[in-house]
Amino acid sequence: xxAASAASSTHHEPRPVWSLRGVCFQHPGATxxxxxxxxxxxxxxxxxxxxxxxxxxxxxxxxxxxxxxTPAAGDVRFQERTLAEWSRKELAREIGVVPQGExxxxxxxxxxxxxxxxxxxxxxxxxRPEDDAAIRRAMERCDVAAFSDRWLSTLSGGERQRxxxxxxxxxxxxxxxxxxxxxxxxVRHEMTTFALLRDLRDAGTTVVLATHNLNLAARYADDxxxxxxxxxxxxxxxxxVLTADRVADVYDWPVSVVPHAGGAPQVVPSDAPxx
Amino acid sequence: xxxxxxxxxxxxxxxxTETRRRACRGAFALFAVVGLAACAPDRxxxxxxxxxxxxxxxxxxxxxxxxxxxxxxxxxxxxxSLIPSATETLIAxxxxxxxxxxxxxxxxxxxxxxxSVGGGVDASVEAIVNMRPxxxxxxxxxxxxxxxERLVSVGIPVFVLKTEDTTDIFRGIASMxxxxxxDSAALAVATSVRRGxxxxxxxxxxxxxxxxxxxxxxxxxxxxxxxxxxAQLLSLAGAKSIFTDSSQLWPNVxxxxxxxxxxxxxVVPAGAGVxxxxxxxxxxxxxxxxxxxxxRVITVPADIVNRPSPIIARSARLxxxxxHPELRADSAGAPRPTSAPAAR
Amino acid sequence: xxxxxxxxxxxLAVLGVVTAVALVAAVRLGAVAMTWSALADAIAGRGDPTTxxxxxxxxxxxxxxxxxxxAALAMSGATFQALLxxxxxxxxxxxxxxGAAAGAVLTVVTGWAARFVWSLPVAAFAGAVLSMLVVFRIxxxxxxxxxxxxxxxxxVVMSAFLAALIWLVLAFxxxxxxxxAIFWMMGSHATASWRSVAILAVCLAPxxxxxxxLARPLNLFAIGEPTAAYLGISVERTKLVAFGTASLLAAxxxxxxxxxxxxxxxxxxxxxxxWGGDNRSLxxxxxxxxxxxxxAADTLARTIAGANxxxxxxxxxxxxVPFFVWLLRRPTGGLTT
Numbered sequence: 036x037x038a039a040s041a042a043s044s045t046h047h048e049p050r051p052v053w054s055l056r057g058v059c060f061q062h063p064g065a066t067x068x069x070x071x072x073x074x075x076x077x078x079x080x081x082x083x084x085x086x087x088x089x090x091x092x093x094x095x096x097x098x099x100x101x102x103x104x105t106p107a108a109g110d111v112r113f114q115e116r117t118l119a120e121w122s123r124k125e126l127a128r129e130i131g132v133v134p135q136g137e138x139x140x141x142x143x144x145x146x147x148x149x150x151x152x153x154x155x156x157x158x159x160x161x162x163r164p165e166d167d168a169a170i171r172r173a174m175e176r177c178d179v180a181a182f183s184d185r186w187l188s189t190l191s192g193g194e195r196q197r198x199x200x201x202x203x204x205x206x207x208x209x210x211x212x213x214x215x216x217x218x219x220x221x222v223r224h225e226m227t228t229f230a231l232l233r234d235l236r237d238a239g240t241t242v243v244l245a246t247h248n249l250n251l252a253a254r255y256a257d258d259x260x261x262x263x264x265x266x267x268x269x270x271x272x273x274x275x276v277l278t279a280d281r282v283a284d285v286y287d288w289p290v291s292v293v294p295h296a297g298g299a300p301q302v303v304p305s306d307a308p309x310x
Numbered sequence: 311x312x313x314x315x316x317x318x319x320x321x322x323x324x325x326x327t328e329t330r331r332r333a334c335r336g337a338f339a340l341f342a343v344v345g346l347a348a349c350a351p352d353r354x355x356x357x358x359x360x361x362x363x364x365x366x367x368x369x370x371x372x373x374x375x376x377x378x379x380x381x382x383x384x385x386x387x388x389x390x391s392l393i394p395s396a397t398e399t400l401i402a403x404x405x406x407x408x409x410x411x412x413x414x415x416x417x418x419x420x421x422x423x424x425x426s427v428g429g430g431v432d433a434s435v436e437a438i439v440n441m442r443p444x445x446x447x448x449x450x451x452x453x454x455x456x457x458x459e460r461l462v463s464v465g466i467p468v469f470v471l472k473t474e475d476t477t478d479i480f481r482g483i484a485s486m487x488x489x490x491x492x493d494s495a496a497l498a499v500a501t502s503v504r505r506g507x508x509x510x511x512x513x514x515x516x517x518x519x520x521x522x523x524x525x526x527x528x529x530x531x532x533x534x535x536x537x538x539x540x541a542q543l544l545s546l547a548g549a550k551s552i553f554t555d556s557s558q559l560w561p562n563v564x565x566x567x568x569x570x571x572x573x574x575x576x577v578v579p580a581g582a583g584v585x586x587x588x589x590x591x592x593x594x595x596x597x598x599x600x601x602x603x604x605x606r607v608i609t610v611p612a613d614i615v616n617r618p619s620p621i622i623a624r625s626a627r628l629x630x631x632x633x634h635p636e637l638r639a640d641s642a643g644a645p646r647p648t649s650a651p652a653a654r
Numbered sequence: 655x656x657x658x659x660x661x662x663x664x665x666l667a668v669l670g671v672v673t674a675v676a677l678v679a680a681v682r683l684g685a686v687a688m689t690w691s692a693l694a695d696a697i698a699g700r701g702d703p704t705t706x707x708x709x710x711x712x713x714x715x716x717x718x719x720x721x722x723x724x725a726a727l728a729m730s731g732a733t734f735q736a737l738l739x740x741x742x743x744x745x746x747x748x749x750x751x752x753g754a755a756a757g758a759v760l761t762v763v764t765g766w767a768a769r770f771v772w773s774l775p776v777a778a779f780a781g782a783v784l785s786m787l788v789v790f791r792i793x794x795x796x797x798x799x800x801x802x803x804x805x806x807x808x809x810v811v812m813s814a815f816l817a818a819l820i821w822l823v824l825a826f827x828x829x830x831x832x833x834x835a836i837f838w839m840m841g842s843h844a845t846a847s848w849r850s851v852a853i854l855a856v857c858l859a860p861x862x863x864x865x866x867x868l869a870r871p872l873n874l875f876a877i878g879e880p881t882a883a884y885l886g887i888s889v890e891r892t893k894l895v896a897f898g899t900a901s902l903l904a905a906x907x908x909x910x911x912x913x914x915x916x917x918x919x920x921x922x923x924x925x926x927x928x929w930g931g932d933n934r935s936l937x938x939x940x941x942x943x944x945x946x947x948x949x950a951a952d953t954l955a956r957t958i959a960g961a962n963x964x965x966x967x968x969x970x971x972x973x974x975v976p977f978f979v980w981l982l983r984r985p986t987g988g989l990t991t
Binding site: 376414425426427428429431432433434435436437439440442449450451452453454455456459460463464465558559560 | 684685686704707708711712713762763765767768769771774828829830831833834835837838844845847956960961962963
Binding site: 128130146147151156158186 | 659736739866867868869870873874876877878880881883884885886887888926927930931932
């Protein structure tokens with residue numbers, strides 16, 4: 036799966052992993068639509084970052100992509116089939132998800148990562164050698180192999196997040212979806228996480244993440260989707276999406292944009308206006 | 311719990327009905343005899359001497375107070391009684407030597423040396439079985455019936471006894487006699503008890519009947535309902551209970567209602583040395599009763615009055631003297647001694 | 655090797671031995687004293703018929719029933735703790751015990767229990783199932799999914815309502831009924847017979863199989879329902895099956911032995927504190943530990959006061975609480991579901 040998309044990306048425009056057409060969704064009790072007529076393609080083999088202010092609908096969009104929320108109107112296709120045609124187990128073999136927060140029961144790190152293999156195992160089946168190998172690889176990749184037998188509750192927030200990332204990698208997915216993966220991480224862990232995501236993207240995994248970190252998204256992501264009040268305000272390469280006017284308009288805060296050494300725009304928020 | 315493994319059911323429906331009819335006829339006949347004995351003591355004595363029951367090894371069939379047919383291969387010689395008043399009845403008819411087990415509530419000295427099986431409704435089935443009884447006397451008011459069910463399922467006959475009113479008590483005496491092959495002794499006991507009750511009724515006749523409240527418990531107030539043997543004894547002893555309109559056995563009544571019905575006298579069953587009057591004087595509601603203010607609170611020994619066994623003749627006497635204190639000092643005109651004819 | 659590092663097979667073997675020891679002790683000890691040789695003879699069917707009766711018809715079925723009920727309650731508790739992601743979850747949390755008690759009290763007070771001895775467990779089971787269905791129905795109203803928070807609240811509220819009804823009925827009942835009802839509610843295995851054991855086993859077997867099959871999904875539920883969905887579980891369907899099965903286990907247990915608390919709450923936590931929350935090992939280990947614990951508690955209830963039997967719910971709490979407090983105070987890195 037991974038090799039195929041890597042090969043196809045060099046020959047022609049690959050099929051989009053996700054295509055949304057006219058998707059509408061409203062949370063019960065909300066005054067306006069949470070997602071308002073969204074039409075969007077998520078490209079295969081690239082890193083796409085979903086940005087926007089609080090309440091713009093980033094998480095809701097991710098849930099719609101993943102099928103945990105069903106839109107009131109519109110069409111969602113994953114790999115050219117509608118989501119309804121996919122069973123949860125099939126989806127779980129394709130998509131690895133790193134959610135924002137979870138309960139923390141008494142499991143060891145390895146047990147958590149091993150859950151990534153559940154979609155491949157029947158109820159009475161024990162873990163096979165290939166499962167053990169996948170788990171080991173994932174843990175080494177995310178640098179959590181040392182925590183193997185430690186209980187999750189004894190690890191720091193950043194370490195737990197890496198364990199969850201390892202779990203998603205253990206699924207050997209073709210797509211990785213992350214919901215605000217670096218919100219509670221310090222600089223070092225933020226950078227290593229994004230570097231890992233880039234490596235995965237280079238290896239052919241499609242990466243979709245929702246984040247508040249405009250600048251790191253601009254540096255690492257191939258495509259940005261900027262949302263505002265349930266609509267896509269802009270979509271495309273970071274340079275074209277992150278202009279000072281547009282960011283100030285979407286976030287309702289004055290900013291200036293400066294270029295980064297690697298060419299990606301960096302957003303610098305201004306001080307609060309003097310009244 | 312679920313259907314027991316080896317229940318003692320009759321083999322055919324006809325046999326069962328026939329057994330029941332025979333048992334009913336037998337019990338009725340016995341009862342009739344006892345009733346007649348009450349009216350004419352001498353005739354009853356003759357009849358008792360002549361109506362010897364069957365020989366010691368004949369099988370016995372009887373219907374217990376829950377409607378179950380109980381069959382014994384021979385008169386019971388190893389009895390576990392879960393009901394203290396039944397134990398007393400057995401002792402009264404001379405069957406003390408046939409008892410092999412008691413409950414922790416049995417206080418009769420004749421059975422004090424016997425091992426205990428625990429409580430009456432929550433007895434240890436294992437302990438009972440280990441005594442190898444050929445008969446167990448059980449409570450009808452055991453609302454779950456689990457003790458009886460377990461015993462019957464391992465093949466031990468259980469006779470369920472109801473002990474609510476005087477009719478039950480007399481039937482119980484007759485049943486105990488029947489089950490142990492001591493019908494004549496049972497008859498004699500019943501006769502003597504009946505005689506004692508009659509004496510009490512005669513002594514109370516013509517005297518004023520005060521309004522009485524029988525205080526079983528004070529918070530919330532509980533009394534003996536009209537269906538209980540205690541209420542029947544009270545009326546026999548010349549009292550008018552202020553609560554004759556309750557359908558429950560031991561009804562909880564409101565303090566206001568007691569005050570409204572204004573009893574002349576309070577009868578309180580209590581242990582030895584308890585001064586009921588002083589206690590009631592200190593309790594709200596009770597201290598406002600006219601009977602308490604006038605000091606008309608009589609204590610009777612609870613361990614005698616609470617027992618639905620042949621001792622009711624003595625209880626009736628005690629209640630009579632509580633209600634009509636003038637009879638207490640009056641020994642010259644007292645009727646013949648009325649305590650139950652058994653060693654206590 | 656620390657206890658924590660035991661492989662699953664070793665854990666099961668050790669717990670199996672503990673359960674076997676508890677069962678042997680339960681048969682050996684009782685209101686009636688017995689020697690080992692007398693015990694062996696009785697089991698084989700030799701010797702004094704009364705002793706044979708005591709061992710085969712009274713002690714053995716009772717011990718086996720206690721083991722089955724203990725296992726059922728422990729597994730049910732573990733399942734609820736995973737599904738509700740709440741360490742306070744236990745088998746009766748959806749109103750099962752109150753529903754069963756309501757059914758039982760009704761049969762006691764109306765006199766049916768005395769006339770038809772089987773009416774009590776049947777009514778208890780019916781009450782438990784009815785209560786459970788009402789709670790499910792309430793939780794299903796909010797949205798078209800089974801919201802676990804609403805389920806929890808509905809269960810608590812239902813329990814309170816039924817408890818009030820029960821006390822209302824008892825307030826007007828005669829003293830004997832009240833006493834019987836209260837004793838039933840405190841739990842007892844005194845009514846155990848081979849027939850009741852067989853019926854219980856038949857009810858429990860499929861439920862146990864279903865829960866074992868759901869061990870991995872339960873692990874995922876313990877982390878979160880969205881995560882379970884991401885990892886391939888059909889959340890609503892699996893939730894329904896798991897809740898229903900766990901409740902049935904609880905209902906079956908309560909109808910034969912009354913409400914025995916503490917086992918379903920504490921036994922799974924004990925296993926979890928030592929070996930973690932992976933249900934593939936937690937469920938069978940909790941089942942064995944629950945069986946051993948309840949058998950031992952039943953033996954204690956029968957023997958500690960001579961021929962006087964204590965209600966087993968008292969023993970499980972009085973003995974279990976100090977042990978669990980000790981376990982909690984050990985440094986384990988915290989107690990979470």
